[in-house]
Amino acid sequence: MTTELRVLRPSEWNQWFECLELAFGGDPETPEERELFEQLTEHERSLGIWDGDDVVGTAGAFSFRVAVPGGALVPAAAITMVSVASTHRRRGLLTSMMRRQLDDIRALGEPFAVLTASEPVIYGRFGYGAASRQMSLTIEKDRIRLDVPPGTDEVRLRHAKPDEAMAACESVYEQLVSGRPGVPAHGPGWERKPMVDPVSSRQGSSAQQCVLAERDGELVGCVTYHIKPEWEPAGPKGTVVVNDLAALDPAAYAALWRFVFDIDLMTTVVARNRPVDDAVLHLVSDVRRCNIRVRDSLHVRLVELGAALEARTYRGPLDVVFDVEDAFCPWNAGRWRLTVDAKGAASCRRTDDPADLALSVRELGSAYLGGESLSSLGLAGRVRELRAGTLAQASSAFLSDTAPWLPRGF
Missing domain, CATH: 3.30.1050.10 (SCP2 sterol-binding domain)
Structure with a gap:
């Protein structure tokens, strides 16, 4: 077999992305998602492996700055869109892409690389170590109460259309980046990603909704979420799925969680990605009713x-x-x-x-x-x-x- 590993040309993006989609199950992304991914792709940092006219391997990188302990934002390569066609497994293609990527990252002077792994066993042999975890919560909200801090009632909440609130939510995110290791500072265009909301991904839930938190006219937090209404003979049994929830101070944070818990006709709150030391664990009266699960998240590879x-x-x-x-x-x-x-x-x-x-x-x-x-x-x-x-x-x-x-x- 003769294959060619080289940098992606912009005109080849569709074929390259289709290889990635096929490797992850063959379900095509929606036109909205494809448009966003194509705009965010850094072609000069994207690699493909060709076997004749066919793309059989993909790997990309984004140029981020990632917060480290102490608050510094350090240039880092965010590895993404890695795949090898199932027809070309066990032939060293992934190793060749990892080798080329790390050499390129070193040449660019980025001290480390980060990625999230579809399967954590894959990347250890290339020197990546699991460095952060994420917590998921499935909260029986009717069986607990929230103990909120002083000032919570002074926070004003208002609904906003997600597209119109995009800049506001990104502003909150940017103010919080340096306060927690592992959080990446994004470039232009990334504010759109949390707002992409294809119907195919909702699993019966509503369109994404957004609530902003304000104090004295100043933005202090935001939450985006989906509602999944369900009913049983005894009454409503709906679910609130929290996507992003962020705030600039404890009172605003508590106000947003209280809002989520108070949504009518809902009995369950699901949050699939929270930090393992999330303050909500100290607001709830019974943490056992939060049904906590923890898994690996960000993997780090020291390059220099x-x-x-x-x-x-x-x-x-x-x-x-x-x-x-x-x-x-x-x-x-x-x-x-x-x-x-x-x-x-x-x-x-x-x-x-x-x-x-x-x-x-x-x-x-x-x-x-x-x-x-x-x-x-x-x-x-x-x-x-x-x-x-x-x-x-x-x-x-x-x-x-x-x-x-x-x-x-x-």
């Missing part, structure tokens, strides 16, 4: 290890030498000294000094955003302590005060 570790801050002073294994990006392999001062600022340099901790780049990727504990990885045998006491010290320094989270996919 030293630059990536220097880009974030840490919770305390640290002086540790890592012995890093990285077969796929060998320029990262070897010993690195990470030194952190009292303010959390870091320096990471090559060293010949004896190692304190031994691990692979995958574990560093998992710990990078501060949500996964190096100590926990150590208990799993994935981090080896070579000098007593250094694992606990490094683990504490890497943790973030707020859990990393990816509020919107890409």
Whole structure:
């Protein structure tokens, strides 16, 4: 078999995207979705593999800035639209695309890459580690009450058409980006993505609705949601599906959740993507009635290890030498000294000094955003302590005060 791996030409986008659709089940996206994805595609960062006239592999990247512990927004490649045709499995095509992508990312000077995995087992061999989690809630709202903070009643709520509220919702999102690791700052056009609402994806729910929260005429939050009305002989049994809910202060946040809980004829509230430390868990009277599930979300790959570790801050002073294994990006392999001062600022340099901790780049990727504990990885045998006491010290320094989270996919 002779295949060609190369950068996507704009004129080839439809054929390239059809390969992606087929790999994910063959259900075509709606015209609205296709138009948006084509506009957002960075063709110069999109790869395809051709077998003759056929596209048999796809991989893309978006140019984002991603929040890291300390609030800095760091350039990162957001890997997306990865697929291999089922007719061309087990021939090294995915490996060739991952190799080309990481080389290109390094050439662009982006310290790390991120992705969400259709199956988490796929990307570990390329050095990606699961770095954030998302929580889903199915709340029996009639069996709990909300304990809201002072000032909640001062928040004014009003309905807005989603298309007309697009800029307002994006404004709230942008103000919150640096406050939580893992949140990407998007470029132009991305404000449209949360508002795309094809009928085929609603599963019997209403069109998307939007409510804005204001105080003294100033926007302080927003929520988008779907309503799925259902009835049984005893009465209504509807569901509210929360898509995005964000606010700039606790009172506005509580007001939006209270609104969602108070929608008439609904007995259940579903939120499929919330941070694992979501404050709503402290507003509800019975967290057991929230039926919580947690799964992996954002995966991180350190591309330039030293630059990536220097880009974030840490919770305390640290002086540790890592012995890093990285077969796929060998320029990262070897010993690195990470030194952190009292303010959390870091320096990471090559060293010949004896190692304190031994691990692979995958574990560093998992710990990078501060949500996964190096100590926990150590208990799993994935981090080896070579000098007593250094694992606990490094683990504490890497943790973030707020859990990393990816509020919107890409």
